[in-house]
Amino acid sequence: MKKYLLAIAIIIVFLVVFIPLASSSPDGLEKVASNFGAKEHQNYWSGLMADYSLPSLGNQYLSTLLSGICGVMVVIMASLLLGKVLFPKSKVENN
Numbered sequence: 001m002k003k004y005l006l007a008i009a010i011i012i013v014f015l016v017v018f019i020p021l022a023s024s025s026p027d028g029l030e031k032v033a034s035n036f037g038a039k040e041h042q043n044y045w046s047g048l049m050a051d052y053s054l055p056s057l058g059n060q061y062l063s064t065l066l067s068g069i070c071g072v073m074v075v076i077m078a079s080l081l082l083g084k085v086l087f088p089k090s091k092v093e094n095n
Helices: 002-021 028-035 060-086
Strands: none
Touching: 002 060
16 A cells, blocks of 8 residues: 555656646647647537646646646546456465
C-alpha cells in the first residue's frame, strides 16, 4: 500500500511542476479543422472536465491541476480493477 501512495504522491508533484508548461495552443486535429474552416458543433453535454479543467473553480491553474489529478486517479483505479478482474489471486493448496 505504501508503494501506491508513494506513486500517487510522485504523480501529484509531477503534475504540480509541469501543469504551468501545458500548451494552450490547439492540438493537431483542432488545428487542421480550423485550417479547413470546419466549425465546431454545439455539444449536448460538455462533460465533467471539459477542456481538461474544472471551470467552476475560477482559478485556471488549480482547475487544471485538480482535473489532472482526477484523471490520473481514474486511470489508476480502472487499471487496478481491470488487473483484479483479469488476474485474480489463486489460492495456494497445501498437499
